[in-house]
Amino acid sequence: MKTPNHSQANILKVLEQTKKPLSAQEIWAEIQKQGQKIGVATVYRNLESLKIKGLIQIRTVHNQAIYSLVSEKQNFATCLQCGERTPLGISLAQSVEAPTLQSQAFEVYYHTLEVFGLCSPCQERSP
Numbered sequence: 469m470k471t472p473n474h475s476q477a478n479i480l481k482v483l484e485q486t487k488k489p490l491s492a493q494e495i496w497a498e499i500q501k502q503g504q505k506i507g508v509a510t511v512y513r514n515l516e517s518l519k520i521k522g523l524i525q526i527r528t529v530h531n532q533a534i535y536s537l538v539s540e541k542q543n544f545a546t547c548l549q550c551g552e553r554t555p556l557g558i559s560l561a562q563s564v565e566a567p568t569l570q571s572q573a574f575e576v577y578y579h580t581l582e583v584f585g586l587c588s589p590c591q592e593r594s595p
């Protein structure tokens with residue numbers, strides 16, 4: 469079943485509205501702001517369900533899990549200093565790996581190319 473429940477729908481709405489990847493804490497804070505009563509543990513549990521349903525993707529920045537919508541087709545370069553993400557303007561949609569995995573009975577939800585470095589403001593700030 470890929471249909472999200474009420475809490476999961478709220479999480480997806482927050483990710484849509486903010487249009488940027490968020491940590492579980494940030495997602496929880498946004499939902500609170502919108503006047504919804506929800507516990508942090510519930511947010512974590514639902515993020516896990518959404519991940520397994522293939523509706524969100526997870527990355528780690530500064531040892532923190534960051535969640536975003538899977539519908540994001542873009543690939544990004546992530547700044548190691550501030551975590552800012554710059555669109556790369558290229559897509560891995562034609563990647564050879566996904567079809568190979570599909571044929572091995574693995575259901576591919578998304579795949580990513582991650583590039584890390586420093587964004588321009590951080591380059592200027594760095595010695």
Ligand SMILES: [Zn+2]
Nearest residue numbers: 547550587590
């Ligand atoms: Zn930066």
